[in-house]
Amino acid sequence: MRSDLVGLKPYGAPHLDVPVQLNVNENAYPIPDVVVESMRSAVDGHFAGLNRYPDREFEDLRGHLVSYLDGVNRRAGGAVDLSPEMIWAGNGSNEVLSHIVQAFGGPGRTVLGFTPSYSMHPLIATGTGASWQSSARNDDFALDADAVGAEVADVDPDIVFLCTPNNPTGTSIGLDVIEAAYDNCSGIVIVDEAYAEFSRPARPSAMTLLAGRPRLVVSRTMSKAFACAGLRLGYAIAAPELIDVLRLVRLPYHLSDITQVLACTALEHADVLLDNVDRLIDSRDRISQHLRDVGFTVFPSDSNFVLFGNISSPQTLWQRLLDRGILIRDIGITHHARVNAGTEVETTAFLRAIDEILGEDPGILLPAG
Ligand SMILES: Cc1ncc(COP(=O)(O)O)c(C=O)c1O
Known part of the structure; x- marks a missing residue:
């Protein structure tokens, strides 16, 4: 093996078969x-x-x-x-x-x-x-x-x-x-x-x-x-x-x-395939607004995902969402996580889960100040 490759980690997000997969920036909609x-x-x-x-x-x-x-x-x-x-x-x-x-x-x-x-x-x-x-x-x-x-x-x-x-x-x-x-x-x-x-x-x-x-x-x-x-x-x-x-x-x-x-x-068929882009943008903006409203920091996104911060433990949040069948990405940035814009139904499931988790454990958010 080449010595300069020793210790490097291969690319790979966890691939788990759960109902709501919001972790690898795919397009949430199937091909029409x-x-x-x-x-x-x-x-x-x-x-x-x-x-x-x-x-x-x-x-x-x-x-x-x-x-x-x-x-x-x-x-x-x-x-x-x-x-x-x-x-x-x-x-x-x-x-x-x-x-x-x-x-x-x-x-x-x-x-x-x-x-x-x-x-x-x-x-x-x-x-x-x-x-x-x-x-x-x-x-x-x-x-x-x-x-x-x-x-x-x-x-x-x-x-x-x-x-x-x-x-x-x-x-x-x-x-x-x-x-x-x-x-x-x-x-x-x-x-x-x-x-x-x-x-x-x-x-x-x-x-x-x-x-x-x-x-x-x-x-x-x-x-x-x-x-x-x-x-x-x-x-x-x-x-x-x-x-x-x-x-x-x-x-x-x-x-x-x-x-x-x-x-x-x-x-x-570019026009048909790109039809769902506006829906995904709506989901992205809904996610951004909701996460901001409940106290996370949110970065302005021009993509089909949202990076949010002010999370006390991204690993804990990741696991609690996974327990509810929702997969997001812990991208290894301290106090931050990333979530994809899903279909309308997936987005609703994610936002509901966030509200539930915060209701059970407000400590998911970092203390104010
Ligand atoms: C910024 C960026 N570039 C390139 C890629 C690679 O995409 P693909 O090889 O599927 O075209 C990705 C995939 O997530 C990405 O996020």
Whole structure:
């Protein structure tokens, strides 16, 4: 075993089969029937051809992603000139991120992130043999452009990770923060926008900064807003020269034919699949309001989950909810926990359970002051 991997912990939230699962930021709603039917008939014609390798360059999928993203940018009021050569895709955005870090990280290189953030960023970095450096966010988990610019200039990383909306805090950053990171280093700046579709009002994507910034790359996923976590499809947008380099590190034919067909079908039904985003935003806002009303601190969320604090013991709260069949995430931040926006029914069950638990044991909240 490589000595630099000794002592590292693999990624893994507890996977427990309970009725209300609000712990891994999935979309709470299943794929609507009309999309299931389209997916079924789309794959039907592809079984006999599985003797052949799939399209290595996933050209049809690239075209579908460009059409979807053009719509996203138009609605957010930002003009972005996208082309298929600017698109990369992989089996989940985790794989896309690992392609980028394999190509631009590796032994002797430094990757910088602003924590708390997505726990896979350091694992992906160290997995390539790069060294991970983390810089702490402000007390309210926000980031400001001056501080980020100064930190990036100081560390001079080969890769910077920025995540917006950020997991696990739900908070967003302005485009000025991304510009500051880019302007203060000569490395690759990755903006992880896994939850971007849950921002209301829609914020302009870091894609709007791509023109003239060949070291900037934006990653996104179909696992969250598109409700396709089980499909495994993530993608990245960057200058064609950067995307071209990723072809050196991916394994041949990394995207199966079935994955490509199902992802294209899902993108053709983007409007139906994204219909539930507004419902999830309502649930998220309901959770935020209720938790705030009963005395927790709540961080403004642009995602499909809520980080809340002022908890005396997150482990105790986690266990009491689990006793009631509800799974949330103890993300290891002292006095904080994270909960997903569920369906309306799941959200009601969670909020009722919170009220019951507080009724039985008000000490779940930290003492005032
Ligand atoms: C910030 C962030 N990025 C990327 C991912 C990876 O998602 P996937 O590999 O399913 O696309 C996640 C998953 O939770 C995430 O929270």
